[in-house]
Amino acid sequence: MTTLMVQGTTSDAGKSTLVTALCRWLRRQGIGVVPFKPQNMALNSAVTLDGGEIGRAQAVQAQAAGLAPHTDMNPVLLKPNSDIGAQVIIHGRALSNMDAAAYHDYKKVALDAVLQSHQRLSAAYPVVMVEGAGSPAEINLRAGDIANMGFAEAVDCPVILIADIDKGGVFAHLVGTLALLSASEQARIQGFVINRFRGDIGLLQPGLDWLEERTGKPVLGVLPYLMDFHLEAEDAIDTRQTAKAAETxxxxxxxxxxxxxxxxxxxxxxxxxxxxxxxxxxxxxxxxxxxxxxxxxxxxxxxxxxxxxxxxxxxxxxxxxxxxxxxxxxxxxxxxxxxxxxxxxxxxxxxxxxxxxxxxxxxxxxxxxxxxxxxxxxxxxxxxxxxxxxxxxxxxxxxxxxxxxxxxxxxxxxxxxxxxxxxxxxxxxxxxxxxxxxxxxxxxxxxxQTVDYQALRERDIERLADLVEAHLDTARLRQLCGLA
Known part of the structure; x- marks a missing residue:
């Protein structure tokens, strides 16, 4: 049984997208895979098969894996109801409202819920594909962390680090994030993925060579920027519009x-x-x-x-x-x-x-x-x-x-x-x-005009799996997933 975790240098770096892509890529090969996010903070949620509530992104990842959403896929969900507080949902059920300080003290209990869910999923599926939250380099949140490296250390799993080049400063994001991790956490990073690249890959290659030489870690691939692509947002509102007809x-x-x-x-x-x-x-x-x-x-x-x-x-x-x-x-x-x-x-x-x-x-x-x-x-x-x-x-x-x-x-x-x-x-x-x-x-x-939204979502999940095949080191990914 293998657990592989995707962490990001920032929010919206592409963690949800990469986990979705890897889930469908593995499913294509007949590998049983299940998505997992230890802790999610989002106001977009979904109702699960067992009558609970999880983050919407995990429901989409479940679709990519060919599974019905289950509360074990996202055991801790935080739904903000103020600038300093949130409703805390454990295993799909609302527990109480907590401010940030109270939740910080509660994290030890929340970690138990996370590990219980992970244990059940690990026993049922060959591969558990985990999504981190935010960035592992958020120093103020390191103590008692259950969303990123705190979880990875607890279950002893390898980590892929993804960064968004479209935001700019991608090499600073990757090197800086790595530098802010402890020695044991740095050792968990098994490679980098660069997301949303557009342009001539040849012009990027010197930077990739420098990154590998500087960090001693491989670049597992560069994912291109996808036009006309849709994946349900975890939190931020997506305002992009498709081309419109004359009568709207x-x-x-x-x-x-x-x-x-x-x-x-x-x-x-x-x-x-x-x-x-x-x-x-x-x-x-x-x-x-x-x-x-x-x-x-x-x-x-x-x-x-x-x-x-x-x-x-x-x-x-x-x-x-x-x-x-x-x-x-x-x-x-x-x-x-x-x-x-x-x-x-x-x-x-x-x-x-x-x-x-x-x-x-x-x-x-x-x-x-x-x-x-x-x-x-x-x-x-x-x-x-x-x-x-x-x-x-x-x-x-x-x-x-x-x-x-x-x-x-x-x-x-x-x-x-x-x-x-x-x-x-x-x-x-x-x-x-x-x-x-x-x-x-x-x-x-x-x-x-009738539009099949379900078909559009399925189409774009398939496109993500195609990108894994075409642009990532699939042999290394199979090794990280514990596959021959």
Missing amino acids: LRVVVPVLPRISNHTDFDPLRLHPQVELIFVGPGQPLPAADLIILPGSKSVCADLEFLREQGWEAALHKHLRYGGKLLGICGGLQMLGQRIDDPHGLEGPAGSSEGLGLLDFVTVLEPQKQLRNVSGRLCLENAPVSGYEIHAGVSGGAGLEAAAVQLDDGRCDGALSADGQVLGTYLHGLFESSQACSALLRWAGLREV
Whole structure:
């Protein structure tokens, strides 16, 4: 049984991408491989087969490995709910909210959870492909580390270090990171991978030779910059757009401070007939066909922020001019009359006035709802599937005209009497092709081109595996994976 870990010189260096690529590369060879991330900090999450919650990136890596997502793939998930605190999720279940100091003290307990998950996966799969978090050279986080070298030392595994040349300073990143590690940690680094290179590789070769001579460690390969490539982001919002058709639907998403599961909008961003606009703080909401209120980790605080930005008045103006408004999860809760937080789950206990566009009230409860679901959308009776991740329980007369009739017999969300406002708890609803098309027609697009989002994701996972074959030292990789 072999564990191989990918660590990065920075956040967004390409760790998630390389782990995804290696998982699919090994699967192609018939090798049983499972992704693993000891600790993840992200507001993009997924619901697992065993009814828990893990980082969204690990769900994509599971797809690359041909597996259903499981809580052991990401035993510790931190979901920030303030600048200094986060909800701590262990083995898929929310434990409590902790500030940074409290979590630092809790890391010894968290490490036990990490090692338990790793042990179970190691017993079940020949290769465990591990993704680190951030950078192993973050000196302030070294004590009690469970995300990078602290984990690698605990399980005694080799490490690949990846850096992003597109950011600039790639040799300083690699050499500097190596220099800040202890002697035993340096010995764990078995090679470097340079990510997102564009240009003449011959011009880079002198630098690669220098790097190997300076560090005594091999460059395992240089991955080219992929154009028109999509992999669901772990945290940062991806604003890249594909080429658009002549007739487009303008969709606007207000970016809230604690926006969650913004991967909901990737199918729209990639749709050739949708102009997707993310609007940040200090920016007015532009004219749009459809405005979507996204999910939120701190619904009441984000609703207050929305009002501070002047966006509430803009939403009412949008509706007066005939625009459509969609709320997803936390966005659905904002559409109601009131949000009650009697237990102080997202801040001080109390209530917040909703936007009053749908007649229902939401009560935040300690037990989080985690489900993978399917059903039929009220629009065109289109089949839809998705997942629920929410603490709120909503009830009221406004929910009688449901947005989705679920296959388990429950009703979800609501559609307003005038047909302009729709809300649902379902994340991922745009990934269902027929539901996406029905929603775009509802929003005003006349002739909708059907896009198979699942096929696009699968295509790009395959492209990553192709890059491993073409640009990395596969013989050395097989050795590091314990393969003959």
